[in-house]
Amino acid sequence: MESNKAIFEAVYDGDKNQLIDILEKNISLEIRNDQGRTPLMEAVYNKNNEIATVLINAGADVNAQDNMKNSPFLYAGAEGNVEIVKLVLNNGANFKIYNRYGGTALIPAAEKGHLDIVKLLVNWPNFPKNHINNLGWTALLEAVILSDGGKVHIEILEALIDGGCDVNIADKNGDTSLDHAKKSGYTEMVKLLQKAGAK
Known part of the structure; x- marks a missing residue:
């Protein structure tokens, strides 16, 4: 001992x-x-x-x-x-x-603005970049829902999109990242998501 x-x-x-x-x-x-x-x-x-x-x-x-x-x-x-x-x-x-919220390392990294981690994980072979946590959110959803729409989260969103994350996965209420970005008035995020084929 x-x-x-x-x-x-x-x-x-x-x-x-x-x-x-x-x-x-x-x-x-x-x-x-x-x-x-x-x-x-x-x-x-x-x-x-x-x-x-x-x-x-x-x-x-x-x-x-x-x-x-x-x-x-x-x-x-x-x-x-x-x-x-x-x-x-x-x-x-x-x-x-998974963490206590049923999430991967990518989800809180996206929420907290850790761009280097996000880029690393979305490009890592076989990493589950579209994993849905207990709240019904992916990293991409969380990056929009829990962001302030500012520069850091716009860069996070770009990295998630560039890394091949699905922009059309909806939350438990059927709302997509685009819906959340529109509701919050995050114009730049709306543009990025629409360009990536979000509906």
């Missing part, structure tokens, strides 16, 4: 050398703290990419979920941490693991 505590302390302290020493003792990388987080998840939550990289290279599970249903991939995507998202994608990210 002492080594379990030590691995979390090394992660919290960002002490790479101490972490490497602990890893040489072959302790489990999948132990959990009170929030249900593994050492890798804590490193990602703390935005310590160097420590996260050491843990991933040591074989930490990139798909483990905590009590809030976040995984390293889902959390890094929502927070715009491109380095970790790339690392996790290259180390077996499971696209069928």
